[in-house]
Amino acid sequence: MNDQFSMAVHGGDTKFHDKFSESKFLTFIGAHEIFTVETWKAALVELIATGALMFTLTSCTIACLESHESDPKLLIPFAVFIIVFLFLIVIVPLSGGHMNPIFTFVAALKGIVTLSRALLYVLAQCIGSIIGFFVLKSVMEPKLAHTYSLGGCAIGDKGQGSSINAQDVLLLEFSCTLLVLFVGITLAFDKKRSKELGFPMVCFVVAASLALAVFLSLTVTRRPGYAGAGLNPARCLGSALLHGGSLWNGHWIFWVGPFLACIIYYSVSISLPKKGLNWVDGEYDIFNLAMGFCGTIPNTSVLNDLP
Template sequence: MWKAALTELTATASLMFTLTTSIIACLDSHEVDPKLLVPFAVFIIAFLFLVVMVPLTGGHMSPVFTFIAALKGVVTLTRALVYVLAQCIGSIIGFFILKCVIEPRLAYTYSLGGCAISGTGVNYGIKSQDALLVEFTCTFLVLFVGVTLAFDKKRSTHLGLPMVCLVVAGAMALAVFVSITVTGRAGYAGVGLNPARCLGPALLHGGSLWEGHWVFWVGPFLACLVYYAVSINLPKEGLVWVDGEYDVLKLALGSSASLYNPSVPNSLPEERNAEFQVQV
């Protein structure tokens, strides 16, 4: 467990440094709409880290995935607590390295790549309740699409590790894309999806990052609880198709054909009636 926790710490620190620098580079580029590049960067980086880390520790790198894994019984509560502690420390280390090497102008402009719901000015940012709703919805989206597949042993084994990681990374990129495009508010950094990622820059950069910081913890954990309640009621077996069994038109045509069937003698009404009942 301690080796896995140390691996989670190292992976989280590396992920925070790589992901944040890539996002800042996209936003600071000279593209007409750089926000479209951010989900693509999230998809590529998340996929690479998941492919490497899933066989080692489960590829959590986020208290959200660790919490839902504990709820589902995939990891013990003790391991979950150690993982979350390692992820928070890893986030702090990753952002500390980033703060040491990043240009001060970029660190100030983008708040060290932290999770912010408001900037400076009256018309900047979004309300805390709106940010909470976005955080809850996007986290639930990632859990419902990605985790549902990842925790299904039969389907995940059938599809293979790369495909499962592709789906989870795609769900994360989709959530990021929705959060930064649908709101369209300056000063809002988009969905966090990872409370540890929001903790590091808040401690090292401070300022406006502490405003509404609770949103990036409460929203994901509420989404985990709701998803757990939904997941225990999902069908245990896959959908089995029976060709035309419940086709209303086919039932109607079958009933009409049975009323007049040349192959059935007219002198045997009991047999025709029995055939009609079987077809219905």
Template sequence: MNSTNSRVADENLSMSFQTCEKICLGPKTPLKGKFQASLGVHEIFSPETWKAALIELVATASLMVTFTASIIACLDSQELDPKLIIPFAVFIIAFLFLIVTVPLSGGHMSPVFTFIAALKGFVTISRALLYVLAQCIGSIIGFYILNCVMDPKLINTYSLGGCALGDKGLNSSINQHEALLLEFSCTFLVLFLGVTLAFDKKRSKNLGLPLVCLVVAGSMALAVFLSITVSGRTGYAGVGLNPARCLGAALLHGGSLWNGHWLFWVGPILACLLYYSVSINLPKEVSVWDDEEYVVLKLPLGSCRTIPNGDILNDITIEGGAQGYQVHV
């Protein structure tokens, strides 16, 4: 009887180990599983993915109409120097669109943010490709609406508000290599200031969505302001920061917008690659203020047991907090 019970117990134990091995160990080839997960082919068949892509399309089209119309309005205004008005308009528009679309689709509205999100693993490759396709189609739709309703004189004067370097040849207002450097630098600036905070889950949760959107929108406005003021070229429209925007305007208007169009893609891609290599080596959050070894009052008192007036050191307590360190006697 005991041998039978022992044999049954051994069989149950063996089955338990086999079950645990299947559940706990996971796939035999974890790298293959991770690669398949990063591709995200299953998301193509998910209705939620297509809904998010549709949000990206609608948001990008609306952003192109709003952003371009506002920029042309600033340039065509009676202001002697609209360089300060344009970044302010970029800041307001970007903040409004971000705070609405971030909870819905992530609020990318640009292949730049989608590309860096894919590199960082926040979205799968399949979702990233759908997002970029939706953003390009949305940009074309937005500029098509503008091309239909805008005064032809304004369209020709401001090249439909697209990413322009100037005419080809001797009439180009800025060298393509200089424009590429500006595109690269300003895109990296936006990624370093805005994306570093936006992709930090802990700090984003502590600060809240409105403040995070303010930082991202502010970094975009700062990049636009720097590109306009630093170059000082009349025919240069500033950094694109959004290859989809440059593509939509070039397809609808053509002409000089194809001059150096490649750099509005190459510059952001290089900036994303550099930022990714930097971001994976960023230090972890370090707070030296909570470490008692850095308390200034304890440094001179650490080597003696009394203070000059004869009071006992043990009667002194040091409390630290958010408001700073306080001494209680």
């Protein structure tokens, strides 16, 4: 009788423990957000905004390349800055203004969004990119689409031989993404500094960091067949699905490079200074230090700090 009672009690404890663990896991991934209307509204905003961003960015980029400027690649960073800045100003208050799996992944790592919301956002961004490139391909002149590979992420044709190897592209994708994260996202995800600078300035810095990364990848490499850093895996996926061909050559790089940069950035960001640099009023001036040690100038504030 006692054995049966003990088994019943322990069996109940096991079931309770399993239910508790399951509930804790669902809370951890934010499963409750899947059943809220606001989450789906935000995901829909991400879908529409990403599609519109892909359509606008790609159209303006190809227009810059088709212009009669001596070096049209210098125009592209300015176009990227203006377009991204305008989209951020409008979309950030609605859904967070990610429009990029990289930003969503970092936000999930830092706990700013739940894993469930992050998955919905990434899915919405990929679908939005496909829709944006579908509209672009439908209205674009076929000759332009073929010449510029629909504005996708390209590193050269396998059959003709690429002028840049996969290792270099991976390194460049990693470096440019890390630059954007370190300069733009560090500020954007810092509540105190964002409040001090103001919302427009934060959008300005994020857009400028993206434009800077585009400028570096386009002007420094100058390799035929290389379209520059992708900086947005959803953009690379949408163009590759709609155009195909050489865009699938090394497509994995435009996913692996940015996500590696996200992991490295997150690892570094955990140990970034929280309070910042504490400025002192000239107490450790190098001239005063030297004179103080020589006995010429009595620098008591410095000597008191020495062991």
